[in-house]
Amino acid sequence: MSLLQVDRLNKSYAPDKRVLNEVSFAIESGECLGLVGESGCGKSTLARCLLRIESTDSGSIVLDGHSIEKMNDHQLYPHRRNMQIVFQNPSAALNPKLKIRDSLLDPYRQYRQELRLQHFQPSSEQHLIKQLLEAVELSDTLADRYPHELSGGQRQRVTIARAISIEPQLVVLDEPTASLDVISQGAVLHLLTRLRTELNLSYLFISHDLAAVHQMSQRIMVMKDGQLVDQFPQTALFAEERHAYTRELISIF
Numbered sequence: 001m002s003l004l005q006v007d008r009l010n011k012s013y014a015p016d017k018r019v020l021n022e023v024s025f026a027i028e029s030g031e032c033l034g035l036v037g038e039s040g041c042g043k044s045t046l047a048r049c050l051l052r053i054e055s056t057d058s059g060s061i062v063l064d065g066h067s068i069e070k071m072n073d074h075q076l077y078p079h080r081r082n083m084q085i086v087f088q089n090p091s092a093a094l095n096p097k098l099k100i101r102d103s104l105l106d107p108y109r110q111y112r113q114e115l116r117l118q119h120f121q122p123s124s125e126q127h128l129i130k131q132l133l134e135a136v137e138l139s140d141t142l143a144d145r146y147p148h149e150l151s152g153g154q155r156q157r158v159t160i161a162r163a164i165s166i167e168p169q170l171v172v173l174d175e176p177t178a179s180l181d182v183i184s185q186g187a188v189l190h191l192l193t194r195l196r197t198e199l200n201l202s203y204l205f206i207s208h209d210l211a212a213v214h215q216m217s218q219r220i221m222v223m224k225d226g227q228l229v230d231q232f233p234q235t236a237l238f239a240e241e242r243h244a245y246t247r248e249l250i251s252i253f
């Protein structure tokens with residue numbers, strides 16, 4: 001059984017225009033699935049629908065054997081723990097009034113009663129902060145700072161640490177390096193790959209950057225105007241049978 005199975009998902013914001021059109025795919029446990037497509041094709045909408053931040057019109061979303069597409073907030077609560085998201089802009093994702101330690105601990109404090117952590121084994125909140133910052137290669141002296149006292153790359157590492165703090169099975173990475181300079185981009189991609197292996201995470205890695213998707217993913221999907229036009233193993237990116245649109249993306253990367 002796949003960790004995530006999505007079947008014929010449809011979503012419109014206006015009656016005459018589908019933003020997601022019959023989207024079907026699966027993500028296996030421990031896998032990074034890349035999603036590439038030009039701006040406005042529907043990638044972030046798909047991410048928001050999967051995480052049930054946004055409602056869907058039809059289709060099914062099965063996470064770890066549970067159909068979540070129609071669950072109410074109460075039913076969704078235990079499943080939300082199992083899927084976390086890292087957004088493009090870490091500044092918007094962190095509350096500017098909270099110290100890093102409190103932002104980091106937010107999901108842990110919310111779910112601590114039902115958590116059975118495998119990787120992080122904290123003896124105290126302070127210990128967890130240390131483990132989390134270590135996992136994303138940051139000094140624990142940053143815990144008492146506010147977000148504006150960190151660099152963009154450090155802030156994104158904090159949002160990654162927060163996402164993995166409750167050991168979800170699935171992490172949706174929505175353009176996680178788009179706001180970073182080239183050197184920080186490479187370092188964060190490297191970090192994400194290491195964390196996936198160490199914590200056996202599954203990623204949906206969303207980007208308009210085909211080179212980054214190619215580097216990170218075992219399989220790749222290509223989206224155009226709300227439809228998945230191509231899905232293939234990473235090694236088959238340059239194969240002859242690629243969709244014309246995929247070839248167009250290759251020609252500009």
Ligand SMILES: Nc1ncnc2c1ncn2[C@@H]1O[C@H](COP(=O)(O)OP(=O)(O)OP(=O)(O)O)[C@@H](O)[C@H]1O
Nearest residue numbers: 013014019037038039040041042043044045046208
């Ligand atoms: N809340 C909304 N209300 C109405 N239309 C929306 C809403 N959110 C997105 N859209 C529209 O849906 C389409 C897909 O947007 P989406 O943000 O999912 O694309 P994207 O592929 O993630 O783009 P980008 O790479 O620029 O982030 C766009 O035409 C966008 O204008």
